[in-house]
Amino acid sequence: MNLRSVLLGFLLRGDRTGYELKKDMEESVGFFFGSSYGSIYPALKDLEASGLVEVREVVQSGKPNKKVYRITPEGEKSFQAQLEESPAADSFRSEFLMHLFFGGQQEGGRLLDMVSDYRGLQEGKLARLREVEVEVRDIATPYEMMCLEYGLIKFESTLHWLDEVEKRIRKLEQGEGSGL
Amino acid sequence: MNLRSVLLGFLLRGDRTGYELKKDMEESVGFFFGSSYGSIYPALKDLEASGLVEVREVVQSGKPNKKVYRITPEGEKSFQAQLEESPAADSFRSEFLMHLFFGGQQEGGRLLDMVSDYRGLQEGKLARLREVEVEVRDIATPYEMMCLEYGLIKFESTLHWLDEVEKRIRKLEQGEGSGL
DNA sequence: ATATCCATGTAACTTGTTACATGATTTG
DNA sequence: CAAATCATGTAACAAGTTACATGGATAT
Numbered sequence: 187m188n189l190r191s192v193l194l195g196f197l198l199r200g201d202r203t204g205y206e207l208k209k210d211m212e213e214s215v216g217f218f219f220g221s222s223y224g225s226i227y228p229a230l231k232d233l234e235a236s237g238l239v240e241v242r243e244v245v246q247s248g249k250p251n252k253k254v255y256r257i258t259p260e261g262e263k264s265f266q267a268q269l270e271e272s273p274a275a276d277s278f279r280s281e282f283l284m285h286l287f288f289g290g291q292q293e294g295g296r297l298l299d300m301v302s303d304y305r306g307l308q309e310g311k312l313a314r315l316r317e318v319e320v321e322v323r324d325i326a327t328p329y330e331m332m333c334l335e336y337g338l339i340k341f342e343s344t345l346h347w348l349d350e351v352e353k354r355i356r357k358l359e360q361g362e363g364s365g366l
Numbered sequence: 367m368n369l370r371s372v373l374l375g376f377l378l379r380g381d382r383t384g385y386e387l388k389k390d391m392e393e394s395v396g397f398f399f400g401s402s403y404g405s406i407y408p409a410l411k412d413l414e415a416s417g418l419v420e421v422r423e424v425v426q427s428g429k430p431n432k433k434v435y436r437i438t439p440e441g442e443k444s445f446q447a448q449l450e451e452s453p454a455a456d457s458f459r460s461e462f463l464m465h466l467f468f469g470g471q472q473e474g475g476r477l478l479d480m481v482s483d484y485r486g487l488q489e490g491k492l493a494r495l496r497e498v499e500v501e502v503r504d505i506a507t508p509y510e511m512m513c514l515e516y517g518l519i520k521f522e523s524t525l526h527w528l529d530e531v532e533k534r535i536r537k538l539e540q541g542e543g544s545g546l
Numbered sequence: 547a548t549a550t551c552c553a554t555g556t557a558a559c560t561t562g563t564t565a566c567a568t569g570a571t572t573t574g
Numbered sequence: 575c576a577a578a579t580c581a582t583g584t585a586a587c588a589a590g591t592t593a594c595a596t597g598g599a600t601a602t
Contacts, residue, residue, distance in 0.1 A: 187461045188589085195468050205553050215467055218460040225590060227555055248599060250553040269472055273461035273480065275487070280398040281367045281453035283516060287395055288375050289509035292449055300453065307455070328538055329469035332531050336463060336524075343523040344516075351512050358508055368561085385581050405562060407583055428571060430581040 189221060189229045191268040194238060197257040198265065201242075204230050204253070213318060214330065217311060217337045230255060238264050289355070294362070298355055305348050312341035369401060369409045371448040374418060377437040378445065381422075384410050384433070393498060394510065397491060397517045410435060418444050469535070474542070478535055485528050492521035 196202065196210055204226050211221055230253075233239040238261035242254045257265075282304045289297045315337045322330070376382065376390055384406050391401055410433075413419040418441035422434045437445075462484050469477045495517045502510070 187464050192464060195464075195471075198471075203553075204555095215464060218458055218463045220457070220459070220590095222591060223554075224556085224592070231555095246552090249551090250597080252553060266471070269465065269468055270476055272483065273465050276458070276460040276462060277400070278398055278456070278458050279400070280456040282456060283398045283513050284367050284372060284375075284395060285449060285453045286509055287513045288449055289512075290507050291375075291378075291446070296450055303452065327470050328534060329466055332469075332534065333463050333467045335530075336527055339523050339527050340520075343519050347516055347519050350515075354508060354512065383581075384583095385579095400562095402563060403582075404564070404584085411583095426580090429579090430569080432581060 187268050187271070187273055189225055190233055190238075191265055192219065192221075193226070193229055193233065194257055194261050194265040194268075197239060197255055198262070201254050201256045203255065207255075214322075214326075215333070217315065218333070233261065236264075237261075286351070294359055298352065298359070301348065301352055301355065305345065305352075308341050308344050308348070312338070312345065315341065367448050367451070367453060369405055370413055370418075371445055372399065372401075373406070373409055373413065374437055374441050374445040374448075377419060377435055378442070381434050381436045383435065387435075394502075394506075395513070397495065398513070413441070416444075417441075466531070474539055478532065478539070481528065481532055481535065485525070485532075488521050488524050488528070492518070492525065495521065 192211070192215070193207060196207055202210065204223070207230075208221060208223065208226055211219065230239065233255075234241055237258060239255045239257055242256065243251060244254055245251050282300065285292070285297070285300055315334060319331075319334055319338070322334070326334070372391070372395070373387060376387055382390065384403070387410075388401060388403065388406055391399065410419065414421055414435075417438060419435045419437055422436065423431060424434055425431050462480065465472070465477070465480055495514060499511075499514055499518070502514075506514070
């Protein structure tokens, strides 16, 4: 399932501009499916050229004009077809883990700083998801809530693991300092 | 930290061919830092052009000849420098979660099949990591073990979440079938 | 005063994967 | 007898990000 199909899926909930689609995605699927204007706008153009969406230009005063997209019946069919296809494998890449992997070669204290920074990021993402959870509890589908819960357990378990990691690194660096 | 630096890190443990480096990476960092020959061989070429590694060609009979790479002192410096740099943010993308997100629109049963397939993949990865854990327990550094444990908790928590997901989807599809 | 929101879009760049090409030897 | 292992490499392709370009209105 590529970005174009995801965009179709979001347009199924109502007409949107590229700008609004990005915001919608960030709030809901942002933590497992990132996107940027550099990919959204060209994707929308493609969809239009393929007749899967239609555009309506809305002139605004005080704000830039906008292009509101609406999904077509062909677009709906295309989306349905994509949904039945098997999803490609997840992709995950972590430079942080790579730094930890080579941690022994790191200068004293530097690794702990990185762990601390990483923890901050994870905490921030978890906090944001918890806010979203409250905001959407009554309007989201059960399927959407399950995705959200995935994010919750993902960040929570990472955070627990980080506790253990910090303790162990501290011990290791202590031992190092005392001449072992 | 890009692939070139990672390769330098692995060459620090001893001379290796591109082929061996790929195997090493798969076993240890594969679940959070993938790679393919299409990226490894060009990366090794780059490293050689930059003087960060040296090559020695070994003629073999019955097997293809191989190129054994060795890290140079400049390579070691370059690797150290990279280790001190802050790691880029993790990247994670899951088409499976996107399918779940739009799950309500799925044809009956299709979503459960996807969940089941996904579970199989996660179980396979977890099983492999558990094998690796036993294999390397006595030779890996504590830092390497922490990375491995991350993988363990990641797949375990995903699997627990999947239990819940399956139950809930079954209930939802039941309700759907009975005319609700 | 400064930053953020609104809103769209392009071009250059990065980074990677997949498929192709080759081919003897060993394992099941 | 088929498949996997060993071993390297390139070319085509995919998919994305970042930076740039523009600029008024509103919030802090």
